[in-house]
Amino acid sequence: MTVLTEGAGEAGPASETHAEIVSGDLLRFATAGSVDDGKSTLIGRLLFDSKSIFADQLESVEQVSKDRGNDYADLSLLTDGLRAEREQGITIDVAYRYFATPKRKFIIADTPGHTQYTRNMVTGASTADVALILIDARKGVVEQSRRHTFLATLLGVPHVVVCVNKMDLVDYDEQVFEKIRAEFTEFASRLRVPDLTFIPVSALAGDNVVTRSENMEWFDGSPLLSHLERLHVASDRNLVDVRFPVQYVIRPQQNDARDYRGYAGTVASGVMKPGDRVLALPAGLETTIESIDTADGPVDEAYPPMSVTVRLADEIDISRGDMICRPNNAPTVTQDIDAQICWMDESASLVQGKKYAIKHTTRWARALVKNINYRVDVNTLHRDEDATEIKLNEMARIRLRVTQPLFVDAYQTNRQTGAFILVDEATNKTVAAGMIGGAAHQY
Amino acid sequence: MKSHVLTQLRSLEAESVHIMREVVAEMERPCLLFSGGKDSIVMLHLAVKAFAPARVPFPIMHVDTGLNFQTVLDCRDRWVERTGVQLVVASVQEAIDRGLVQEEPNGSRNRIQTPVLLEAAEKHGFDALFGGGRRDEEKARAKERVFSFRDDFGQWDPKNQRPEIWNLYNGRVHQGESIRVFPLSNWTELDIWAYIEAENIDLPDLYLAKDREVVERSGMLYEVNEFTPLKDGETAQVLSTRYRTVGDANLTACVESKAATLIDVVEEVAAVRLTERGATRGDDKVSEAAMEDRKKEGYF
Ligand SMILES: Nc1nc2c(ncn2[C@@H]2O[C@H](COP(=O)(O)OP(=O)(O)O)[C@@H](O)[C@H]2O)c(=O)[nH]1
Numbered sequence: 150m151t152v153l154t155e156g157a158g159e160a161g162p163a164s165e166t167h168a169e170i171v172s173g174d175l176l177r178f179a180t181a182g183s184v185d186d187g188k189s190t191l192i193g194r195l196l197f198d199s200k201s202i203f204a205d206q207l208e209s210v211e212q213v214s215k216d217r218g219n220d221y222a223d224l225s226l227l228t229d230g231l232r233a234e235r236e237q238g239i240t241i242d243v244a245y246r247y248f249a250t251p252k253r254k255f256i257i258a259d260t261p262g263h264t265q266y267t268r269n270m271v272t273g274a275s276t277a278d279v280a281l282i283l284i285d286a287r288k289g290v291v292e293q294s295r296r297h298t299f300l301a302t303l304l305g306v307p308h309v310v311v312c313v314n315k316m317d318l319v320d321y322d323e324q325v326f327e328k329i330r331a332e333f334t335e336f337a338s339r340l341r342v343p344d345l346t347f348i349p350v351s352a353l354a355g356d357n358v359v360t361r362s363e364n365m366e367w368f369d370g371s372p373l374l375s376h377l378e379r380l381h382v383a384s385d386r387n388l389v390d391v392r393f394p395v396q397y398v399i400r401p402q403q404n405d406a407r408d409y410r411g412y413a414g415t416v417a418s419g420v421m422k423p424g425d426r427v428l429a430l431p432a433g434l435e436t437t438i439e440s441i442d443t444a445d446g447p448v449d450e451a452y453p454p455m456s457v458t459v460r461l462a463d464e465i466d467i468s469r470g471d472m473i474c475r476p477n478n479a480p481t482v483t484q485d486i487d488a489q490i491c492w493m494d495e496s497a498s499l500v501q502g503k504k505y506a507i508k509h510t511t512r513w514a515r516a517l518v519k520n521i522n523y524r525v526d527v528n529t530l531h532r533d534e535d536a537t538e539i540k541l542n543e544m545a546r547i548r549l550r551v552t553q554p555l556f557v558d559a560y561q562t563n564r565q566t567g568a569f570i571l572v573d574e575a576t577n578k579t580v581a582a583g584m585i586g587g588a589a590h591q592y
Numbered sequence: 593m594k595s596h597v598l599t600q601l602r603s604l605e606a607e608s609v610h611i612m613r614e615v616v617a618e619m620e621r622p623c624l625l626f627s628g629g630k631d632s633i634v635m636l637h638l639a640v641k642a643f644a645p646a647r648v649p650f651p652i653m654h655v656d657t658g659l660n661f662q663t664v665l666d667c668r669d670r671w672v673e674r675t676g677v678q679l680v681v682a683s684v685q686e687a688i689d690r691g692l693v694q695e696e697p698n699g700s701r702n703r704i705q706t707p708v709l710l711e712a713a714e715k716h717g718f719d720a721l722f723g724g725g726r727r728d729e730e731k732a733r734a735k736e737r738v739f740s741f742r743d744d745f746g747q748w749d750p751k752n753q754r755p756e757i758w759n760l761y762n763g764r765v766h767q768g769e770s771i772r773v774f775p776l777s778n779w780t781e782l783d784i785w786a787y788i789e790a791e792n793i794d795l796p797d798l799y800l801a802k803d804r805e806v807v808e809r810s811g812m813l814y815e816v817n818e819f820t821p822l823k824d825g826e827t828a829q830v831l832s833t834r835y836r837t838v839g840d841a842n843l844t845a846c847v848e849s850k851a852a853t854l855i856d857v858v859e860e861v862a863a864v865r866l867t868e869r870g871a872t873r874g875d876d877k878v879s880e881a882a883m884e885d886r887k888k889e890g891y892f
């Protein structure tokens with residue numbers, strides 16, 4: 150069990166003050182890889198080496214590993230809940246896990262499962278800053294690696310980190326790593342991957358996960374955790390296009406705040422400041438931001454993902470589902486949507502001519518499926534233009550006609566105002582995730 | 593130039609506020625389940641912030657087991673007084689008297705709270721109940737949705753949960769169905785404590801260490817009081833202890849601790865999380881208590 154006591158790492162001593170422990174920012178990443186590539190082991194290793202697990206959990210892992218006669222503690226046991234589930238045959242689902250270092254808090258969306266992988270991967274990647282793709286060094290780039298990368302880029306995940314795992318089983322050979330890197334880079338060049346990094350690791354032995362591997366002196370990059378800690382994500386957020394979907398109107402019916410009227414919401418993109426000229430949609434009226442309020446007092450600017458309350462200089466009729474933006478930088482106002490969708494419902498398929506409820510930012514409307522342009526085969530990226538229905542885990546390009554105008558941007562420029570869900574009006578189930586690819590028509 | 597990056601606590605806060613506003617905007621009659629424990633108090637604090645300067649636009653419900661620490665009730669009443677929030681009390685004692693539920697042999701009223709809760713929710717027509725559950729509590733909770741759908745019997749069907757993509761939550765329900773909403777899903781125990789400290793949130797003083805007269809029973813420390821009086825042959829001792837959990841007063845144990853201020857507690861929680869193998873027995877106990885803690889704190 151020597152591996153466990155090594156526990157080096159960045160998560161400093163217990164004497165740190167609270168301020169140092171929680172002062173970092175938040176990074177969300179989604180993991181993907183084929184079964185047995187080592188995802189659970191890698192996550193277990195990150196949790197263990199960052200000391201995010203309790204003593205009792207660790208002891209049981211060590212005990213079970215010892216009982217099985219393993220040389221190493223099987224860190225995948227830390228995420229065992231999923232394995233039990235697999236045995237019982239329950240639908241494998243996205244699981245969320247947490248760990249923190251003094252620099253950052255990490256939220257991991259663990260997206261396992263082969264059959265449900267598209268739905269899981271789309272869910273996990275939808276909010277991820279980073280996609281972590283695992284590749285077994287012995288197997289190299291496989292079909293699944295391509296699919297996962299395709300989905301990550303489709304969902305607009307700005308950073309992709311490819312962990313070439315099980316390097317211990319290929320004698321830590323630089324050639325093996327370089328060959329995989331070259332092949333993957335070639336394939337990724339056809340996708341939209343803004344930032345691509347490769348790291349050779351052994352999740353089991355800990356090489357290049359938290360500490361630099363002594364077995365791979367030839368690798369001059371950072372170990373995974375330092376890479377994740379240092380990854381610059383601030384510039385990924387769209388700070389240019391002001392989009393503030395109104396979520397709720399705060400109008401206290403109280404004597405102490407009778408004249409207050411504020412528009413509560415989460416800044417979707419852009420930076421808002423008091424004094425800025427703004428345009429309210431769909432009213433089409435211009436006014437000025439009088440104040441940006443929070444419970445802790447007014448702030449001099451608001452940026453994503455702050456939740457604030459905006460007060461405007463003029464009385465305009467604004468309600469939930471409306472959008473505040475800049476007069477010279479407005480989203481497209483349209484009832485015709487062209488989008489890429491991922492179908493997520495097992496009990497019914499998407500069919501042309503059917504109506505669904507649609508939720509886009511804070512606005513609900515109804516949408517008619519005008520046309521299924523084509524279905525995309527996620528394995529081959531082949532387009533089937535004769536498809537008439539879209540089933541669970543299938544992707545398609547469709548056109549919708551919406552009952553009310555939506556205020557949209559292309560998903561590739563705005564992950565908030567470019568996204569929507571479809572809901573079955575009979576069952577109320579969320580049946581699809583949609584990414585807007587440039588509005589079909591605008592006025 | 594400013595960095596335009598929120599710290600983790602402010603990101604979590606913003607997300608929770610977003611979730612609460614979404615629920616109030618879309619659901620007809622939300623309600624916040626308030627146990628008097630730290631997680632439900634943090635939720636209420638977030639609700640106050642989400643709707644300021646207006647009052648919290650939904651009631652809070654306390655499922656009163658009749659086995660409360662007085663300081664927890666006092667703290668609850670201070671919150672009600674200070675925020676003007678409407679308080680609904682659902683009494684377990686009264687439900688026992690009516691025969692809706694029966695006392696469990698071990699004296700725990702933890703499980704029999706559920707029917708009382710469901711009955712009260714139905715009576716008041718609540719279609720969304722905020723709960724303080726967090727995904728870091730147990731492996732099994734790691735996949736819980738933020739909006740967790742319940743059928744018209746209030747039951748949870750793991751196979752019938754809605755995918756949650758981006759922050760586009762779907763709270764649509766038919767008559768009689770409801771959702772449980774977990775605004776603290778992405779918080780860890782350490783985040784909660786760091787936030788309590790940063791915001792100086794009013795908690796029952798049970799959470800802070802002081803000298804208490806305690807008796808040890810099967811490795812657990814119980815304060816000597818009217819709920820857990822000294823039995824024949826037992827001896828009490830005075831130790832510096834605090835509670836990590838607020839459950840039924842007759843069954844909740846405290847742990848040895850010197851953490852007398854919020855900062856001390858944050859440091860203690862951080863240290864416990866960082867405990868490596870070879871920890872002392874005392875630390876193991878803390879860890880076990882933490883697990884128990886979690887089970888008790890969640891109403892569901
Ligand atoms: N030799 C070696 N084995 C590994 C490594 N990472 C994972 N494994 C083993 O590969 C198997 C599958 O790992 P697991 O983490 O469960 O894969 P998952 O299905 O992707 O979660 C387990 O037996 C692990 O012990 C590694 O870096 N080196």
Ligand SMILES: [Mg+2]
Nearest residue numbers: 188189190261
């Ligand atoms: Mg696994």
